Amino acid sequence: MTDFAGTGTLVRLALRRDRVLIPLWIVVFVVMAAGSAQASIDLYPDVQSRVEAARTANASPALVSLYGRIFDESSLGAVSLFKLTAFGALLVALLAAILVVRHTRAEEENGRLELLSAGVLGRYAAVTAAFIVSAGTVVLLGLLTALSLMGVGLDTRGSLAFGLTWASAGLAFAGVGAVTAQLSEGARTANGFTAIILGVSYVLRAIGDAKSDTGWVSWLSPIGWAQQIRPYAGDRFVVALLPLVLLVVTVLGALALIRRRDLGAGLVRPRPGPATASAALRSPLALAWRLHRGSLYGWGFAFLLLGFLVGNIASNVDGFVTSESAKELVQKLGGVDAITDAFLSTEMGVLGLLASAFGIQAALRLRSEETALRAEPLLATGVTRSRWLGSHVLMALFGTGVLVLLGGLGSGISSGASLGNMGRQLPRMLAAAAVQLPAIWLVTALVVILFGLAPKLVTAGWVLFGTFLLIGQFGAVFDLPQSVMNLSPYGHTPRLPGGDFSASPVIWLTVIAAALTLASFTTFRRRDIG
């Protein structure tokens, strides 16, 4: 048992550190679920309206691949919460995994854990404590969500099943986080591994949901399992055993990995490198490229793959329209071509959001370089502040550009190939990708100007991003006034392919992004480093 000594202390320490963060997240999720359910209840007062809405959703490849299917078209709960079932599970899973890494690998990386280990900590204490905190958070989150859903008038069994959907995804990924935290020496890389696993899980369930003959693919994905609990549409509690098995396996795996490694080390041992720098490594920009390229390669590969998948699903839109009523609906919505375009433009929007996450993370690198005292020695050489700032800003802006274009390329090629009109589809998709950039750059620029003006607040960049995301996803459900909806830069992006293109929002977003970026150079030159 001495391997676990000190776990209780670490749990208390973690809860103290996160005493604001955890309650805040729980509240956000509970409010999102209850609010969204309440709004839908008001929107669809009778079975007739519900069924109609559910049929439209189930007939739309864009919605199905993004959120999943509505398994019972007449169920109030299933219709109300369909946008939050799989998507919410994704977010809860992300939260759970990040919490674990935050209290294990991140602590180890910055040396704080070593300080504590010299005391009376068993070798499993950190991972156990982090897991307890994370699991406790998602269980509480699931429970409170279920209660709040009952509170707005949904049925008890379904609400419990919904809470379980979220909690089980969270538990499974708390385990995944415990494993990824052991693999590399950096918390950043660990979170990267988690994000990849999460992304693959979400894509697998999207493939499974898209066509009935690939339905089994959903069962390969922990997010798919969460969905298959089918809250308010069968309430299959027993499916939750799958994520629980994954949980047990991953936690045991994490403990086994810890036995095999030293404190501070990863499983992948860094190999020696060159004794001298290559001739190219002679500028801040060359260094920035060295620092960002690994993550850019990984993201770039993911974007190309996602693009291919999206394009591939797009060519199967016919597969969705099987029943007579669905065919009618499709005609009403403007025909198969219009639906295919609507699907593609929605998915390009999602790629735009993902690329923004890369941009924010790349821009935040400025701050982590500064706080890790790695900016100081550079700025004490002949490098001006502007050159140093510019090198990372350029990587963020250039990187997001590469990513969306790769997404556009992948989707253009695969949809062009399967629809048999590459010459038309490829340029259309590249254009659809390119118009995402101004909004992405604006969000990235917000982080950069925060870095110049109020460096301690840079992580508020994520909060802004989350707010824009929520406005975009749920603004219509909550019937927010247009002036609030307009706050999200993503709302101004032209919906390509298929939609109308107007240059003025694109130009405006670009001008604002450029102005913010330029202003950050002035503010950064005027402030203290450190």
Next chain:
Amino acid sequence: MTSAIVVSGLHKSYGSTHALDGLDLEVATGEVHGFLGPNGAGKSTTIRVLLGLLRGDAGDVSLLGGDPWHDAAKLHRRLAYVPGDVNLWPNLTGGEVIDLLGRLRGGVDQKKRADLLQRFDLDPTKKGRTYSKGNRQKVALVAALASDVELLILDEPTSGLDPLMEEVFRQCIEEERQRDRTVLLSSHILSEVEALCDRVSIIRRGKVVETGTLSDLRHLTRTSIHAELAASPNGLASLPGVHGLDVEGNRVRCEVDTAQLDAVMRQLSASGIKSLVAQPPTLEELFLRHYEDDAEPLAAVR
């Protein structure tokens, strides 16, 4: 004699902490200048202002004849800096960091680089994350010493070095001195300062409280005296510069300001000295006196 660094009346606050409170500092060109003071006295803050990383609230700062806030990058080409906490990029090797920093400063002397790597016994092929604290420090030291610059600014450069490596460091600084380079060396290691520095400045609570050559400073310290006299002593207590006087019959113990030594000895020999032990002042005593929190003279504590 010109000055490489001139600071006068420098103030710097972090919110409510007044880190520098009217600091004056002068480092002559070609000298090795020690910069000492207790933890939190403001050494690193001063150095960061000198490098233009922080902006002073008030006061004048001149570095190599320029203004470090406005001409930072231009001046930085003529100096090299070793921070107290060296963090390296996890995926760059030590050798790559040395070359990168050197090139950004304007060039690396390859011969010197190879020589320093060997003398500091540093493996340049390891990745940043895998170096120990002392070896990270060595990477920064080699990067700084291998560049051809006029001024070295070193903030506790030997923290984490083992005694053998510290000896190598001393030799290197000695060589720099012979090449007429200017060095500002912040340190807590008194023997290091004593061995290397031409002049020292002692900083306390954001102000320089003493500055001068080591022999200047020795004059500010006290010699402790134990004497056995032929007769009981008289008049000692009324002499200036005598502290902690303790008379027991014919025995005397006291601390004497070094400047007043002559007068005290005369007074003692007037009573006939039978035996005498005079302990010369140590630098430690001087420093400790300034490190003591409540400026109380050390002798009084004894």
